[in-house]
Amino acid sequence: MSGKKLLCCGILRHELEHLLGDQNFNITYLDAALHVDFDKLAQSVTADLRDMGDGYNPVVIGNQCHPEMEQMVAKYGGRVIRAKSCIEMLMGEKMAELDAEAKTFYLTSGWLENWRQIFREGLGWDAIDARQNFGYYDRILLLDTGIIPIDDIDLLEFYDYAQVPVEIVSVDLNNLRQLLDQLLGG
Structure with a gap:
């Protein structure tokens, strides 16, 4: 998994860093408070995925954190983790x-x-x-x-x-x- 990119919600920063350990990931964390504003969340997800570039871009954000999360991520070659929320x-x-x-x-x-x-x-x-x-x-x-x-x-x-x-x-x-x-x- 060397050099892979990952887009994640900042809520799970500690857990992800613990699980991924010393694996070589370029992780972008979204501001945890973006969940309260769908427009800002969509803008941030879209901008971060665009910045990640082409290729497979996995996203660790609940697929119900935004009503169009899966469609947004799919436009940029990404895939959302199979869970509704961080909980x-x-x-x-x-x-x-x-x-x-x-x-x-x-x-x-x-x-x-x-x-x-x-x-x-x-x-x-x-x-x-x-x-x-x-x-x-x-x-x-x-x-x-x-x-x-x-x-x-x-x-x-x-x-x-x-x-x-x-x-x-x-x-x-x-x-x-x-x-x-x-x-x-x-």
Whole structure:
């Protein structure tokens, strides 16, 4: 896989760098907050794929992060990883089981690092907006891959903002590893 190019959502930066290790990839990371604006996300994906040039360009972005993600990527010879979102990339089929238990909003360490940029700046949610939007959920599950430490202060500040109980759930990287292998032809 030497010298391959990869376009990825910045939310999964830590997980991808861990899994890809010392393999020679030229990785372009998209700003994590682009999910909140389809036009900006499309512009960034298109520009980055154009910059990557001809050839096979794998993309690690959920195919439901933008309603036209697969079509956009296909125009530039790319292929999107086979998952709806970063959460599904990490959880796989276990997500349906957890969804059946309660109305659940999921966070990754990347989401926790970027929540202010995504919700406050990107969506413009103040505390009232956050409580109205997160109030639909019974719980928030923070998926802990064990790669980077969870910042307790960030977690408490996010809880204070969302006002929904946050539970930490350990997850491994097996599902993401398998999806990457399929995408990269390994």
